[in-house]
Amino acid sequence: MRIDTRTGDGRGIEVRGFSAAATTDDMALLRQHVYYDKIVVLKEQSLGIEEFVTLGSALGKPVAYYEPMYHHPDSEYVFVSSNVNRDTGRVGVPKTGAFWHSDYQFMPEPFAITCFYPQRLPAAGRGTYFIDMAQAYRRLSPRLRDAIENTFCLHSARRYVKIRPEDVFRPLGEVLAEVEDRTPPQRRPTVLHHPVTKEPLLYVSEAFTYAIQDAAGTALPGTLLSDLLAESGQLDDTYSHPNIFLQPYEPGDLVLWDNRTLIHRALHNPGNDLTESYRVTVVDEYPLTLEEAA
Ligand code: 7UC
Numbered sequence: 195m196r197i198d199t200r201t202g203d204g205r206g207i208e209v210r211g212f213s214a215a216a217t218t219d220d221m222a223l224l225r226q227h228v229y230y231d232k233i234v235v236l237k238e239q240s241l242g243i244e245e246f247v248t249l250g251s252a253l254g255k256p257v258a259y260y261e262p263m264y265h266h267p268d269s270e271y272v273f274v275s276s277n278v279n280r281d282t283g284r285v286g287v288p289k290t291g292a293f294w295h296s297d298y299q300f301m302p303e304p305f306a307i308t309c310f311y312p313q314r315l316p317a318a319g320r321g322t323y324f325i326d327m328a329q330a331y332r333r334l335s336p337r338l339r340d341a342i343e344n345t346f347c348l349h350s351a352r353r354y355v356k357i358r359p360e361d362v363f364r365p366l367g368e369v370l371a372e373v374e375d376r377t378p379p380q381r382r383p384t385v386l387h388h389p390v391t392k393e394p395l396l397y398v399s400e401a402f403t404y405a406i407q408d409a410a411g412t413a414l415p416g417t418l419l420s421d422l423l424a425e426s427g428q429l430d431d432t433y434s435h436p437n438i439f440l441q442p443y444e445p446g447d448l449v450l451w452d453n454r455t456l457i458h459r460a461l462h463n464p465g466n467d468l469t470e471s472y473r474v475t476v477v478d479e480y481p482l483t484l485e486e487a488a
């Protein structure tokens with residue numbers, strides 16, 4: 195295994211010669227790089243479903259996505275984003291994650307690491323935009339940094355939960371009530387501290403964060419949240435904000451990222467080229483944030 199701090203077009207560090215037979219020392223090293231460098235790209239991989247899940251298991255504990263319609267038929271731990279129609283029917287869900295978010299940010303236990311493995315890349319335009327929220331926090335204006343001290347945010351997936359094929363003809367109100375019941379809002383400090391790097395992170399996303407409160411639970415103005423989204427770069431639809439960077443994909447890339455520190459937004463092909471990707475998400479032995487460890 196060779197770790198290259200030289201980066202390709204994206205910001206991730208590159209690893210060549212990674213093999214599924216990596217030692218536990220290699221895996222521990224890889225995990226440290228995920229936490230400290232935020233993105234690690236394993237080049238030239240050709241893993242089957244089972245090997246991919248095994249890789250995830252070496253980094254943490256894989257979690258099956260709560261909604262089975264995303265699962266790969268051979269493993270519930272593999273989440274499939276795909277617009278491919280096979281003879282045998284569809285697999286996974288098309289155009290997932292095309293909005294700023296962190297995976298499972300709306301759940302009680304968000305993932306520590308996301309392992310993303312494109313299977314079929316369109317001719318042009320498949321990549322992932324990222325924002326490092328530790329950097330976004332450091333770059334906040336002093337006014338905003340002061341204003342969010344000792345505040346909390348509410349997160350919900352409600353705006354992005356996908357309608358399931360079996361829900362067709364159900365009353366929308368009933369479906370919405372079910373979403374609230376299965377995935378109730380989560381309240382978290384607006385600024386978290388990464389349990390490994392100890393860095394302060396701005397923990398808000400355009401897709402999932404919908405309200406900000408003081409410590410007593412009193413609502414703070416919505417403009418405070420929209421200012422946070424704007425300053426961190428999440429309202430820039432031209433993607434030219436200095437906090438945004440694009441990680442492009444080459445065939446064989448398998449990308450690992452720190453899902454606490456980074457938020458991401460899928461860049462899907464503007465046309466309807468066939469595209470498919472797999473992902474395995476894991477939790478680690480640390481709490482989401484240092485505050486929870488205390
Ligand atoms: O279909 C999707 O875009 C899935 C999204 C609502 N959740 C992904 C996640 O892991 O949080």
Ligand code: FE
Pocket residue numbers: 291295296297458
């Ligand atoms: Fe995602």
